Amino acid sequence: MSHDQEQIDPRIKRTLLVISDAMIVLMNEKGFEHVTVRDITQHAEINRATFYRHYVDKYELLDKIVRNRMEEFFAAISLPSSFAFEDLSLDPEIPPSSFIRLFEHIAEHAAFYRLMLSDKGIPGFAGRMEQIIRESFYHRLQLAEADSQAMPKTPMELVARYATSAHLGLITYWLEAGMPYTPAYMALQLKRLHMLGPTQVVIVG
Structure with a gap:
């Protein structure tokens, strides 16, 4: 987990985790290009306003997921x-x-x-x-x-x-x-x- 994530309120952290998990599941099912913000919010069971409170679009979401995971990968190895x-x-x-x-x-x-x-x-x-x-x-x-x-x-x-x-x-x-x-x-x-x-x-x- 990145340093920025560690400072986030636990409830927000859980919401971000649910959103990122939804993205991974949907990408696996249909590929990134076919995933929409609507798909993500429905799978994560959140409203669109909650999604846009944290991310500009699905591209920023994926970028943050990857960057955070790579930081963790670097720390692990x-x-x-x-x-x-x-x-x-x-x-x-x-x-x-x-x-x-x-x-x-x-x-x-x-x-x-x-x-x-x-x-x-x-x-x-x-x-x-x-x-x-x-x-x-x-x-x-x-x-x-x-x-x-x-x-x-x-x-x-x-x-x-x-x-x-x-x-x-x-x-x-x-x-x-x-x-x-x-x-x-x-x-x-x-x-x-x-x-x-x-x-x-x-x-x-």
């Missing part, structure tokens, strides 16, 4: 200023707390991410997620390099692209499969893939 040791551990069997937070966040907002990563989502959404993942990855590398004198053997941009694809690939699969595994399990598998690589994960088990 980023290392805090006082990060836990396991977030930088080289043990492939210790899932970072930031990875667990990431999958917990995705699970909490599964309907949103499942929609946005489908053909009914907005263009470029996956790219926005990738950018956030990449920035987080570079930050993690900077912290790790501070404790290591080893020189990278592969260009960092290649490593970042590979890691970003792994993140987004597992998230997409997990959502499409109906989230059959827990966030902690997914965090562990992502860490193992990062540390061992796909070939070694299959061989080692």
